[in-house]
Amino acid sequence: MQKDPVCGMLVDENEAAGQRAYQGKAYYFCSPDCLDKFIKAPERFVTPQAPLQQTPPGEH
Numbered sequence: 001m002q003k004d005p006v007c008g009m010l011v012d013e014n015e016a017a018g019q020r021a022y023q024g025k026a027y028y029f030c031s032p033d034c035l036d037k038f039i040k041a042p043e044r045f046v047t048p049q050a051p052l053q054q055t056p057p058g059e060h
């Protein structure tokens, strides 16, 4: 099972309504609607892999 990044639903790879590769990773979608949204703005649905660097306050 894969998570549809648009709506968060779990999608079976074999029954996905759509598939899209983005930044070397495959994403699966429950409906053509979700796929369409992803194609238009994938960066909205994919969280960056690198964790946010937290700088402690007062440190330079």
Ligand SMILES: [Zn+2]
Residues within 6 Å of the ligand: 004, 006, 007, 008, 009, 029, 030, 031, 034
């Ligand atoms: Zn969906």
